[in-house]
Amino acid sequence: MFINVKILVIVSTTIALLVTLLPRDTDGHILDTVPLVDGHNDLPYNLYNLLENNLESFRFDQNLTEDALFGKDNCRSCFTDLPRLRQGKVGAQFWVAYVSCQTQYKDALGKTIEQIDVIKRLVKKYSSDLEFVTTADGITEAFEKGKIGSLIGVEGGHSIDSRLGVLRMFYDMGVRYMTLTHSCNTPWADNSYVDDNVPILNLTDYGQMVVKEMNRLGMLVDLSHVSHAVMNKAIQVSRAPVIFSHSSAYTVFRHNRNVPDDTLDLVKENEGVVMVNFYDDFIRPNDAKASIVDVAAHINHIARRIGADYVGIGGDYDGVNKMPTGLEDVSKYPDLIDYLQNEDPDFWTDDNLKKLAGLNLIRVFKKAEEVRDSLIDEQPYQYWIPRADLDSVDDFGQDLKDDPLFGTSVCDVCHTDLPMLRKGKVGAQFWAAYVSCDTQYVDALAKTVEQIDVIKRLVNKYSSDLEFVTTASDCGIKTVSSARSSMLTREFVCTYVFELCGRLPRGAFTKPTTTTTSATRGQLKRTDPIGSNQGSRIRSRPQNRPQIGNDRIRICTAFRHPSHPIQAVRVMFSQIIIS
Secondary structure, rough: HHOOOOOOOOHHHHHHHHHHHHOOOOOOOOHHHOOEEEEEEEEHHHHHHHHHOOOHHHHHHOOOOOOOOOOOOOOEEEEEEEEHHOOOOOOOOEEEOOOOOHHOOHHHHHHHHHHHHHHHHHHHHHOEEEEEEEOHHHHHHHHHHHOOEEEEEEEHHHOOOOOHHHHHHHHHOOEEEEEEOOOOOOOHHHOOHHHHOOOOOOOHHHHHHHHHHHHHHHEEEEEOOOOHHHHHHHHHHHOOOOOOOOOOOOOOOHHHHOOOOOHHHHHHOOOOHHHHHHHOHHHHEEEEEEEOOHHHHHHHHHHHHHHHHHEEEOOOOOOOOOEEEEOOOOOHHHHHHHHHHHOOOOOOOOHHHHHHHHHHHHHHHHHHHHHHOOOOOOOOOOOOHHHHOOOOOOOOOOOOOOOOOOOOOOOOOOOOOOOHHHHHOOOOOOOOOOHHHOOOOOHHHHHHHHHEEEEEEEEEEEOOOEEOOOOOOHHHHHHHHHHHHHOOOOOOOOOOOOOOOOOOOOOEEEEOOOOOOOOOOEEEEEEOOOOHHHHEEEEEEEOOOOOOOHHHHHOHHHHHOOOOOOOOOOOOOOOOOOO
């Protein structure tokens, strides 16, 4: 009896193992034999935008095409759900923990951790279909189980807040690639949009240290979104193969988000991989609708220039609002594979298609792990970013018309940057410290002080172009003329900010003065002709408010009296010179 029970246990275990290793349902397609690994999907950001990362009501296991929230008629950037992933034969997906560039220097780190968390919760909730993966072998193992290997990529170096310790913690959380920048510079690397103007930082010494630490950890270095110079420098510095998680070929369509030929050549030397992006506006001019043909053209250019060993797929689904005809959602990957093979079966053999689908990325991932293992005795990089680097980002100095935050296509009221001011030959500009009327009787004063503070910080940050002035003579013709005669190319912009001051009873106040040596309190001398009992109390500024600089503030404060109603509270003048 004991023997029979033992045999039964062995048989049951064997059957369970066989069931686990049974292949998924197949129709004989090449993607049934090799995992298709997509390098970039922004579904987690849609979860953030539409559900505030609350998955209780999210039905990922249903086709969401007609969903009231995630459907195509309601969400222009929603292309992903489990049924369509299955139809698309996706074997592994890098889910992206992306946070906006607006969070840089604020709460980027906290929000990124929230995005990593929601990815892990999504995978856990749908664990019968998804499996959390952190290794190259894990991709293959999940595929053999019939599951979609789920990996995490962080999109944008601003997420680490320029801290190598955070980078290491991200790796411990399961992050396996980081894009060095998004569409904004970090203090240590330029983003791709500087290529439309003038490079600012390239990859600084600290940025090179970030790349080397990623190599030491075994984290893939992703060069999508970075400038041309940063691409080439990072490849030169990296000790492991790099990836472009969602970028296409610059020669096919000249967009700064795509990879130039000289960089493609370096990718081949580095043995990395360029995973082609599907987004309409990155693959062809926007005067016509993109199609699967355009995506194939980018794949073909890369494969023919540097070989089929160095190209992959990074669709960018759920991160953009336009996808090509024929690749409308994540169900369409098999159509792309079929199209390539039908168009050129001699080049796109089964072996080459398998490399494109996922084997190239898996090879790069394994090599990064080998480099990590070879550096096992190397100590972590423990340096802080130099203070000077933190002040070096120059986003305002760029042409912002195509910026993802300030660009004219997304911001109806954004019309200003330094290049445009220069082109407009602006000689003087009032920067307005405006706060909404809704703040009246609430926190108008505090908010106005904050606005004055940000103007002064803007001037200080761009001091090579802006100069803070406080008198009309600084903007006068004589001043400008004398400056031009001595500096030739300098143009001056004089700016007054906030011009609100009503009539005051004559003699009610002397000139505003600022006493106290601590510069934390402002006080107005009062000579009240009406009577000392009728005057209002003037409060000192709390020490935690932004300090504007007492020599730069002009304040008029009216006191309340039946015969002298308050018509306005104060006037603040500040002036700026653009050189």
